[in-house]
Amino acid sequence: MSYKIPMGPYHPALEEPYKLDLICTGETVTDAKLHIGFNFRGIEHLAETRNYIQVIALMERVCGICSNIHTLTLCQAMEGLTGLTPPPRAQYIRVVMAELERLHSHVLWAGIAAKLMGFKTMFMTCFELREKVMDVLQAISGNRVNYSMNRIGGVNRDIEDPIALLGMIDVLEREMVKKVIPIFTTSSTARSRCAGIGVLTHEKAISCGTVGPVARASGVGQDIRKAAPYAAYAEMDFEVPVQPDGDVKARLLVRALEIMESCKILRQALTKMPPGELASGGDKFTFVTGTATSRVEAPRGEVMYSVSWKEGARNPARVHVRTPTFATMPAIRWMVLGARLADTPLIQASIDPCYSCTDR
Amino acid sequence: MNLWNKLMCYSRRRSPWLFHMNGGSCNGCDIELVASLSPRYDAEQLGVRLEGSPRHADILCITGPITHNAVNAIKTVYDQVLGPKAVVAIGSCPATTNVFIDSRTLAGPLTKHIPVDVFVPGCPPRPDAIIQGVAMAAGILAERAAKKQPIAPVVMPLVGPGCSGACGCGGGTCSTPSSDAASEVQQ
Numbered sequence: 001m002s003y004k005i006p007m008g009p010y011h012p013a014l015e016e017p018y019k020l021d022l023i024c025t026g027e028t029v030t031d032a033k034l035h036i037g038f039n040f041r042g043i044e045h046l047a048e049t050r051n052y053i054q055v056i057a058l059m060e061r062v063c064g065i066c067s068n069i070h071t072l073t074l075c076q077a078m079e080g081l082t083g084l085t086p087p088p089r090a091q092y093i094r095v096v097m098a099e100l101e102r103l104h105s106h107v108l109w110a111g112i113a114a115k116l117m118g119f120k121t122m123f124m125t126c127f128e129l130r131e132k133v134m135d136v137l138q139a140i141s142g143n144r145v146n147y148s149m150n151r152i153g154g155v156n157r158d159i160e161d162p163i164a165l166l167g168m169i170d171v172l173e174r175e176m177v178k179k180v181i182p183i184f185t186t187s188s189t190a191r192s193r194c195a196g197i198g199v200l201t202h203e204k205a206i207s208c209g210t211v212g213p214v215a216r217a218s219g220v221g222q223d224i225r226k227a228a229p230y231a232a233y234a235e236m237d238f239e240v241p242v243q244p245d246g247d248v249k250a251r252l253l254v255r256a257l258e259i260m261e262s263c264k265i266l267r268q269a270l271t272k273m274p275p276g277e278l279a280s281g282g283d284k285f286t287f288v289t290g291t292a293t294s295r296v297e298a299p300r301g302e303v304m305y306s307v308s309w310k311e312g313a314r315n316p317a318r319v320h321v322r323t324p325t326f327a328t329m330p331a332i333r334w335m336v337l338g339a340r341l342a343d344t345p346l347i348q349a350s351i352d353p354c355y356s357c358t359d360r
Numbered sequence: 361m362n363l364w365n366k367l368m369c370y371s372r373r374r375s376p377w378l379f380h381m382n383g384g385s386c387n388g389c390d391i392e393l394v395a396s397l398s399p400r401y402d403a404e405q406l407g408v409r410l411e412g413s414p415r416h417a418d419i420l421c422i423t424g425p426i427t428h429n430a431v432n433a434i435k436t437v438y439d440q441v442l443g444p445k446a447v448v449a450i451g452s453c454p455a456t457t458n459v460f461i462d463s464r465t466l467a468g469p470l471t472k473h474i475p476v477d478v479f480v481p482g483c484p485p486r487p488d489a490i491i492q493g494v495a496m497a498a499g500i501l502a503e504r505a506a507k508k509q510p511i512a513p514v515v516m517p518l519v520g521p522g523c524s525g526a527c528g529c530g531g532g533t534c535s536t537p538s539s540d541a542a543s544e545v546q547q
Contacts, residue, residue, distance in 0.1 A: 010381060010433055015390065017382050017430065038429045039384045042465040049462065058459050064388025064484065108391065127398030134395075145388040145484050356387050 002030060005341070009038050015112065016355045020332075020348060024341055032336045032344075034329060039359035047319040052078065052152065052287070055316060060146050062321065063357040065108065068101045069298040070305075070357075071150040074319070076230060077307040078152050080292030082285040089276040090154035091232040095269045096162075097140070097149050098231070098296075099262045103172065104133040105299035106255045106262075109352045110180060113252065116346045117193040122183060129175050136168050154279025162270040169270075173263045181256050185249075194249035198335040198347035201246055208331040211324050212301020213258065214351050217243045217250035224297035235272070236265050248350045255352075287311060291318075300324035300352050323357040369502040372418065372444070375407035376498040379417035379441065383434055383470070385424030388484040389451040393421060396487035403491045406498075414440040419497050422476075425453040425460045426468035438474045444504040446477045446497040450490060455479045 002025045009017040017038035023031040043062055047055050055074070062070045072094055079085070086094070111126030134144050140159055141147035149155050159165070184190050200210070205218035215222060221242040225233045241257035243250035289311040295304050301324030308318040328351045335347050382390055396403045397410060411417045414437045422434065438447070447470075452458040454470035470476055477500050480493035 010437065016387065017384075017433075038427065039382070039424070040427055040429065040465050041384055041425060041460045042463045043460070046460065046463050061386045061388070061459050061483075064386040064391055067386075067388070124399050127395065128400060131395070131398065131400040144486065145392065354387065356385065359384075 001025070007344075009035075014345075015349075016353070018353075018355045020344070022336070022341065022344060027341050029336045029339050029341060029344060032333050034332060036329075036355050037359055039356045041360060043360040044319055044321060048315055048317065050316075051314040052316070055319065056150065056152075057148065059319070059321075060148060062360055063323075063354055064145050065105050065354060066101060066298045066300065066303075066357070067146050068097050068149060069296055069303055070321075071148070072098060072231075073294045073296040073303050073305040074307065075150040075152055076294035076296070077292045077305045078287075078309075080294065081287045081290060081307065081309050082152060082281070083288070084153035084281040084285055086154045086231075087277045087280050088232070088274045089158075090278050090280075092269050092273045093155045093157075093159055093278075094150065094231040095233060095236065096159060096165075096266060096273075097137075097147060097155075099266045099269070100133060100137055100140075102262050102299045103259060103266075104130050104137065105352075106259050107133065109255060109299075109349075110184070110252070113248075113346065113349060114184075114190075116349050117190060119190060122180075122190075125179060129172065129180070132168055132172060136165055139165075151279060152285065153281040154277070156278070158278055159270075159273070162273045165270055166267060169263050169266050173260065176256065176259055176263075184252055184256065191249070193343075193346060194247065194252055196247050196249075197343050198248045198339060198350055199246050200331050200335050202244070204331065204334045205246065208334065209327050210301075210331050211327045212297070212299075213251055213254045214301070214328045214331060216241065217254045218246035219244040224295050224302050228295060230294070230296060232269065233265075236268050238265050248346060251350045287313070298324055300354060300357075301328060321357075321360060323354070323360075325351070325354045325358045329353070329358065365506060369506050372505055373498045373502040375409075376419050376446075376494060376501060377409050377411045377417045378419050378421050378494065379411050379414045379437065380421045381423070381430075381434060381437055383422055383424035383430040383454065383468075384427035384466070385451070385453060389423035389453070389490075392484045392487050393423070393450060393490055396490045401487040401491060403487075403494065406491070406495065408491070408494055415442065417441055418445060418501055419494060420445065420447045421450055421494070422447065422454050422470055423450045425457040425463075425466050426470055426473065428465055428467045431467045431473055434470075435473060444501055446501045446504070447474060448478045448480060448493050448497045449476045450480050450493070451485060452481055452483045455481065458483060 005022045008014050008019040019035040021033040022029050059070045059074045060067045107130040111123045114122035200218045202219045205220050223240040238261045241254050287309040291308040293306045304322040306320040457468040478493045478497045
């Protein structure tokens, strides 16, 4: 006989408020339903009442983990409407900020995954590692979460001494190679909790329309940084890690390898950073009537912004956001089918959900 | 106050257990709360623990601008926390709804719904500010257990614990090493 177990919206295994209804037969999950909307702040509507400067500060607070990506995507869309092109140094600073954000987001996710496995030591190790990245972000921008680096036509702040940041990357890479990756891949505890669990097949990954590390862990090698390079990514040399297995272990590995690739990109961007201005256009720019879209690879996958403007207006006519979790969310149902009840918190966390982005 | 009450006050101050509630937050404050329990800031040395059930908790930590969907849950959880209890509003959102002001899907600020003891301002506040706020709430908790009378809410200054603002950072965003928040609780 099947029964229903409601998880959430305020549940210790969930980092954010959302509700997961699991239909179980014995210990096996036969179906799952996801309810979201507890974080709905009406940001897209609010954006229509804010002017072109306020809207950047508002969109930064869509998500506290990938705050820089949201302003970057919005600014790129608005640059499409104003016809401004950021100068080369600004493009490089944008890459540095985006990669630092990817680093801290992936290390944070590894910590939370370890906590859900019941591996609290690893959780503490990951969070200690993350603080090293946060130090750099704070040294650059002065804040640990909302960096407010992007503006229309460039960036607000300079990275005065890029070479000095290389030391942090060496430390991070060493810790990843020596501690985190070996423990997650060789420890029998971690392996038994991850391998062969929450499998998302290649076909399902495509039919659900998943993006980012979830898609790449199921063998779909798509990455906006390679497919449609933005900022200075066209000048960077990096690989897109792809794993064919589609289980939780593959998602873990993809993110671990992405951390290594991010270190590689950061090293290139910091050493090659060209001198020059930080922003073009100054305060003089005008919006043309129309709609511009921009796509960026956030830590969780592809973010798309579509911004509409009427000429002469101070406020946007419409700001539409499509977040990566919105795309990967339906895949949870196929991952938990046939899984054991005890594995579901880890499986639903393995897509690295961010429901505050999705609800907005 | 007899010896038993003194002992109870001491234990309440030394071991505040938290229940964290997300009232529509952007995750920024939630992550900083988790970071304050991590090895760098180590709130656990003060006996602070994040609990899974409001029944086990003394201090309710609320983040976010309180969406309509979260109001009833917050009231229910507040009623479930056993007294004496304290409420810490983390970040600018629960205090003023922050950048989301005028949104029709918000029922904030938090003071409309439940009494708040400590406001920790910032978007988001630094982990050391959160620890200081929790330490203040632990003091309030002990006082409340002893006196059983209402205590006025505390608004923490925006300046971080170790920074007097002399370095020109404007407070809260400064990387000058902060004083040990442990001394707050030790007193």
